Amino acid sequence: MKVLVVGANGQIGKHLVSFIEDSDSLEAKAMIRNKEQASFFENLGAETVVADLEQNIETIAKAADGVDAIVFTAGSGPHTGKDKTILVDLDGAVKTIEAAKLAGVKRFIMISSFDTSREAIQAAPSSFAPYVAAKHYADEWLKSTDLDYTIIHPGALTNDKRTGQVKAAFEVDRGEIPREDVASVIVACLENETTIGKEFQVVTGTNPIKEGINSI
Amino acid sequence: MKVLVVGANGQIGKHLVSFIEDSDSLEAKAMIRNKEQASFFENLGAETVVADLEQNIETIAKAADGVDAIVFTAGSGPHTGKDKTILVDLDGAVKTIEAAKLAGVKRFIMISSFDTSREAIQAAPSSFAPYVAAKHYADEWLKSTDLDYTIIHPGALTNDKRTGQVKAAFEVDRGEIPREDVASVIVACLENETTIGKEFQVVTGTNPIKEGINSI
Numbered sequence: 118m119k120v121l122v123v124g125a126n127g128q129i130g131k132h133l134v135s136f137i138e139d140s141d142s143l144e145a146k147a148m149i150r151n152k153e154q155a156s157f158f159e160n161l162g163a164e165t166v167v168a169d170l171e172q173n174i175e176t177i178a179k180a181a182d183g184v185d186a187i188v189f190t191a192g193s194g195p196h197t198g199k200d201k202t203i204l205v206d207l208d209g210a211v212k213t214i215e216a217a218k219l220a221g222v223k224r225f226i227m228i229s230s231f232d233t234s235r236e237a238i239q240a241a242p243s244s245f246a247p248y249v250a251a252k253h254y255a256d257e258w259l260k261s262t263d264l265d266y267t268i269i270h271p272g273a274l275t276n277d278k279r280t281g282q283v284k285a286a287f288e289v290d291r292g293e294i295p296r297e298d299v300a301s302v303i304v305a306c307l308e309n310e311t312t313i314g315k316e317f318q319v320v321t322g323t324n325p326i327k328e329g330i331n332s333i
Numbered sequence: 334m335k336v337l338v339v340g341a342n343g344q345i346g347k348h349l350v351s352f353i354e355d356s357d358s359l360e361a362k363a364m365i366r367n368k369e370q371a372s373f374f375e376n377l378g379a380e381t382v383v384a385d386l387e388q389n390i391e392t393i394a395k396a397a398d399g400v401d402a403i404v405f406t407a408g409s410g411p412h413t414g415k416d417k418t419i420l421v422d423l424d425g426a427v428k429t430i431e432a433a434k435l436a437g438v439k440r441f442i443m444i445s446s447f448d449t450s451r452e453a454i455q456a457a458p459s460s461f462a463p464y465v466a467a468k469h470y471a472d473e474w475l476k477s478t479d480l481d482y483t484i485i486h487p488g489a490l491t492n493d494k495r496t497g498q499v500k501a502a503f504e505v506d507r508g509e510i511p512r513e514d515v516a517s518v519i520v521a522c523l524e525n526e527t528t529i530g531k532e533f534q535v536v537t538g539t540n541p542i543k544e545g546i547n548s549i
Contacts, residue, residue, distance in 0.1 A: 173451075173455050174451070198415065199414065199415030199416040199418070199419065199463070200415040200418075200459070200460075200462070200463045202415070202416075202419065203415065203418065203419050203423075203463040203466050203467060204462060204463055204466060207419075207466065207470070208454060208466045211470075235389075235390070238424060239388075239389050243416070244416075246416070246420060247415070247416045247419040247420055250419050250420060250423065250424045251419060254423070254470055261477075
């Protein structure tokens with residue numbers, strides 16, 4: 118199964134491409150914004166393709182040529198300019214979803230924010246609310262398609278070392294999770310079709326990742 | 334027919350409330366952000382209600398209590414902070430649409446931007462693209478509902494005196510239109526049920542407004 122990683126050069130993305138290349142059943146195609154970012158991925162044995170989320174759907178669909186799944190882990194982050202929040206976190210995500218349809222790629226994994234509900238937009242501090250809203254509308258768009266989606270809502274991201282253990286369910290108490298473990302959760306979803314059509318929150322817990330994901 | 338005007342204190346909104354009050358068949362309920370804005374509308378004979386688009390759906394639905402139609406002409410404008418672009422132009426619009434459903438108000442008129450297509454987002458200068466994207470997603474959300482909607486896409490807005498004459502169709506050449514004429518176009522849509530389920534671009538032209546709107 119070949120996987121287009123959108124946002125490969127991000128912190129989760131780099132772990133993810135590495136773990137995909139470690140897997141027997143998966144291979145990665147890293148979507149990057151410029152050629153200078155390629156060597157990191159080529160050293161891992163991964164294919165690369167240059168494309169930008171601010172380009173059009175057709176360009177992104179071309180990047181998805183020949184893959185079986187797409188992981189959207191790009192993000193302007195909650196602290197970039199709010200213009201990028203709407204153009205990358207919302208519109209970039211929607212264009213990637215539409216590109217998946219155009220390229221005939223059914224499997225789509227979205228890395229969302231911990232809580233993207235309507236209530237979470239209202240409750241968020243004003244500096245964070247636009248980001249939550251962008252992620253909310255991207256998730257809603259994906260759920261309205263007939264793609265084989267999984268939406269992952271990770272807790273507060275840290276750069277701590279991987280624990281390999283999670284708590285995952287439609288709703289869990291707020292907590293942290295290392296980015297490395299999020300990457301492992303994504304791989305576990307790619308390898309487990311029971312995650313199709315589901316969304317779940319995930320934080321560090323006491324279940325080995327494969328088991329934790331299988332129980333959602 | 335009682336009409337909730339969302340964004341009543343805006344430039345189009347003020348003309349609109351005035352024209353609604355001039356009409357025999359319509360009356361206005363002006364939604365304003367604070368009590369200090371009320372006197373202008375009370376002097377026109379219009380009812381007012383204080384509510385804010387950054388509040389929740391239930392609050393907006395309460396403002397819509399007892400009305401037969403909602404006009405969304407609020408806008409942070411293309412030059413406000415991009416946080417407001419997503420929270421007002423997109424999320425505020427969607428909350429108003431959801432509030433219409435909750436309050437059982439079927440008729441909904443959206444004042445959009447001239448071109449909110451996917452292509453227009455891509456073609457827009459980077460400072461304007463977030464606004465176009467926000468309006469695009471708000472329009473898409475409305476079209477996915479079963480409300481009796483009309484989406485008006487006015488040309489470049491001016492403060493020129495009203496001409497009373499327009500060119501209106503699904504697609505027209507770019508042009509200008511005075512805000513006062515946009516307000517008359519909204520009234521014409523409220524009074525003409527053939528505009529339900531339609532969207533159209535409108536600029537200054539040579540057809541009297543009622544005729545121009547009837548031909549779309």
